[in-house]
Amino acid sequence: MSFVVAPQTVDEAIAFLAANPDARPMAGGASLVAMKNARLIEASHFVSLARIEALRGIGPSAAGGLRIGGMMHHRQIAECADLTGGWQMLRQAAGLIANRVVRNMGTIGGAIANADPAADYLPVLACAGAEVELVGPDGLRRLAVADYLVDWYETALEPGEIVTAIELPAGGDGPSVYRKLARTPGDYATVSVACAREGAGPDSSVRVAVGACGPAPIRDRDAEAALAGRLHDPAAIAAFCATLAEQADPIDDVRGSAAYRLKLIPRMVAAAIRDVTGDR
Numbered sequence: 001m002s003f004v005v006a007p008q009t010v011d012e013a014i015a016f017l018a019a020n021p022d023a024r025p026m027a028g029g030a031s032l033v034a035m036k037n038a039r040l041i042e043a044s045h046f047v048s049l050a051r052i053e054a055l056r057g058i059g060p061s062a063a064g065g066l067r068i069g070g071m072m073h074h075r076q077i078a079e080c081a082d083l084t085g086g087w088q089m090l091r092q093a094a095g096l097i098a099n100r101v102v103r104n105m106g107t108i109g110g111a112i113a114n115a116d117p118a119a120d121y122l123p124v125l126a127c128a129g130a131e132v133e134l135v136g137p138d139g140l141r142r143l144a145v146a147d148y149l150v151d152w153y154e155t156a157l158e159p160g161e162i163v164t165a166i167e168l169p170a171g172g173d174g175p176s177v178y179r180k181l182a183r184t185p186g187d188y189a190t191v192s193v194a195c196a197r198e199g200a201g202p203d204s205s206v207r208v209a210v211g212a213c214g215p216a217p218i219r220d221r222d223a224e225a226a227l228a229g230r231l232h233d234p235a236a237i238a239a240f241c242a243t244l245a246e247q248a249d250p251i252d253d254v255r256g257s258a259a260y261r262l263k264l265i266p267r268m269v270a271a272a273i274r275d276v277t278g279d280r
């Protein structure tokens, strides 16, 4: 049997988790309740984060970018009119998660803590160069998404820490796009791609991250630099796509074989680049 406690501040939540090592944070319970019902997890207490006001809100960060509280639900992110230009891809990703019920329950903090390699936010956050803010008994730390995601379903989140916010750097004017290929609407991605354009002139470049094809999103900044100024050159785009596919480490699962995913990557990356350049 598990008990639910509902602290009102981050400090109270951290203190409770520190005093009760078998307790677990609970966001919307979208995954946690199912895991508990399937007896996949045990916990002495569920520490609901739902009443902590500091974990809410979407607004400017101190660094001049965007700060999203860990308890923001997918629906709230999907409906946030401030997410335009370079941040538009985040809004698109949130709107493509699961179904209306899960989007109402699930949170960005819970999704980041869960760190399913096929989760929709991960390539977007890697593409944006986002940071994950963690608070625990030893204080606050911010990690780049690439450092936060350690391996398949493994993150740098320490016991007793919670995801308090996600911070995105200034998004630029965009455009940006999130493409998701799934077996059915609402399923996890078989392959996903986030792409954002930097600049509008002949030297413009793209940032690209591929999801669901390895333990963490694939992003190659050197390849992005090599593609800068050549966004309308089919050969350069083909070489860029091939470079990303070479770095993929997909698995065979019910959503598609590894071979199928490797074939999808170049097509989806090229399509995402066309989305942000307007080429057809």
Ligand SMILES: Cc1cc2nc3c(=O)[nH]c(=O)nc-3n(C[C@H](O)[C@H](O)[C@H](O)COP(=O)(O)OP(=O)(O)OC[C@H]3O[C@@H](n4cnc5c(N)ncnc54)[C@H](O)[C@@H]3O)c2cc1C
Pocket: 024, 025, 026, 027, 028, 029, 030, 031, 032, 033, 034, 049, 070, 071, 096, 097, 098, 099, 102, 105, 106, 107, 108, 109, 110, 111, 113, 114, 118, 119, 120, 121, 161, 162, 163, 164, 186, 187, 188, 189
């Ligand atoms: C049927 C179904 C379909 C789904 N489809 C998709 C999909 O297509 N794409 C996609 O990206 N996701 C999908 N998801 C995942 C969903 O988007 C939720 O984000 C995810 O389940 C987390 O839910 P939650 O925020 O309610 O966290 P919970 O379920 O409450 O918690 C999940 C885990 O994270 C921990 N946790 C929660 N919040 C925090 C925090 N702030 N700090 C530290 N640890 C925390 C909990 O202890 C638990 O281990 C799906 C989930 C379900 C149930």
